[in-house]
Amino acid sequence: MAKIGIIGSEGRMGHALAQAIAAAGHELSGGVDKGGDVAGLADRSDALVDFSAPSALESNLHAAIGAGIPILVGTTGLEERHFAAIDGAARAVPVLQTGNTSLGVTLLAHLVQQAASRLGNEWDIEIVEMHHRMKVDAPSGTAKLLGEAAARGRGIDLAAQSESGRDGHTGARAKGAIGFAALRGGTVAGEHSVILAGEDERIILSHSAENRSIFARGAVRGASWLIGQPPARYRMEDVLGL
Numbered sequence: 001m002a003k004i005g006i007i008g009s010e011g012r013m014g015h016a017l018a019q020a021i022a023a024a025g026h027e028l029s030g031g032v033d034k035g036g037d038v039a040g041l042a043d044r045s046d047a048l049v050d051f052s053a054p055s056a057l058e059s060n061l062h063a064a065i066g067a068g069i070p071i072l073v074g075t076t077g078l079e080e081r082h083f084a085a086i087d088g089a090a091r092a093v094p095v096l097q098t099g100n101t102s103l104g105v106t107l108l109a110h111l112v113q114q115a116a117s118r119l120g121n122e123w124d125i126e127i128v129e130m131h132h133r134m135k136v137d138a139p140s141g142t143a144k145l146l147g148e149a150a151a152r153g154r155g156i157d158l159a160a161q162s163e164s165g166r167d168g169h170t171g172a173r174a175k176g177a178i179g180f181a182a183l184r185g186g187t188v189a190g191e192h193s194v195i196l197a198g199e200d201e202r203i204i205l206s207h208s209a210e211n212r213s214i215f216a217r218g219a220v221r222g223a224s225w226l227i228g229q230p231p232a233r234y235r236m237e238d239v240l241g242l
C-alpha cells in the first residue's frame with residue numbers, strides 16, 4: 001500500500017483519482033489546490049500525482065525533490081520551459097509525464113507510430129479531438145502525444161511540420177504535415193481520432209474515453225510503479241510494459 005498525494009484534488013481528475021486510489025487499496029495522503037502546502041503534502045506521501053495547471057508545475061517538482069519522492073505529471077498545456085524543468089527534476093527523483101495515463105491511448109500511440117512508419121508521406125495525417133466545454137488547453141495533451149508518435153514513425157520533427165488552427169484562406173495543405181483540429185462541447189471525457197488519408201482511402205485509428213476513471217486508474221498504477229524506481233524520466237509505456 002502506497003501513500004499517494006493529489007495536486008489538484010478538488011478538480012475533476014482529483015475526484016476521480018481519490019476514488020481510484022481507494023479502489024486500488026492505496027492510501028490518500030492528502031490533497032492540495034491553488035495556494036496549498038504542496039511541500040507538506042510531499043513530506044507525508046510516497047508519491048505525488050499532479051492534475052492541476054502548468055503554473056503549478058515548478059513548485060510541484062521542487063516539493064517532490066525536497067521530499068525525495070516520485071511525481072507523476074498528468075497536467076497538460078505544458079510548454080518547452082516546463083519540459084526542461086521536468087528533465088531537470090528527473091535527475092533527482094523518478095518523474096513520469098504524459099498527456100494521457102490510459103492503457104488504451106498508450107497502445108493507440110504505438111499503433112499510430114507503426115502506421116505512420118509504414119505509410120509514405122503521400123498519406124496525410126490529421127488528428128481530431130473533442131473534449132468537454134471546460135477544457136482550457138488545445139490541442140489536447142493526448143493529441144500532441146499522438147502527433148509525436150506519428151512524427152516518430154515518419155522520422156520528422158513535429159514542431160516543424162504541424163498545422164493547427166486553420167481558418168480563412170490557408171492555402172493547400174503542406175505535404176508531410178501533421179494537422180490538428182480541436183472541438184469543445186458538453187461533457188465529453190475525451191475523443192481522439194488519427195486519420196491517415198491517402199488516395200481514395202482512409203484509415204482512422206480512434207480512442208473514446210467513456211469517463212475519467214481510465215485516466216485515474218492509469219495514474220494510480222503509474223504512481224505506485226514509480227515508487228522505488230531510480231531517478232529518471234519515465235513514460236506510461238514503461239509502466240504498462242508495452
Ligand SMILES: NC(=O)C1=CN([C@@H]2O[C@H](COP(=O)(O)OP(=O)(O)OC[C@H]3O[C@@H](n4cnc5c(N)ncnc54)[C@H](OP(=O)(O)O)[C@@H]3O)[C@@H](O)[C@H]2O)C=CC1
Pocket residue numbers: 007008009010011012013014032033034035036050051052053055056073074075076077098099100101102141215
Ligand atoms: N494526463 C491525463 O491522462 C489527463 C490529464 N488531464 C489534465 O489534468 C489537468 C486537470 O484537469 P481537470 O481535473 O479536468 O481540471 P480542473 O480544472 O477540474 O481541476 C484542476 C484543479 O487544479 C487546481 N489548481 C489550479 N492551479 C493550481 C495550483 N497552482 N496549484 C495546485 N492546484 C491548482 C484547481 O484548483 P482551483 O479551482 O482552486 O484553481 C483544480 O482543483 C488538465 O491539465 C487536464 O488537461 C485531465 C485528464 C487526464
Ligand SMILES: O=C(O)C1=N[C@H](C(=O)O)C[C@H](O)C1
Pocket residue numbers: 076099100131135139140141142143189190191
Ligand atoms: O482535460 C481533459 O479532460 C483531458 N485532458 C487530457 C488531454 O489534454 O489530452 C487527457 C484527456 O483527454 C482528458
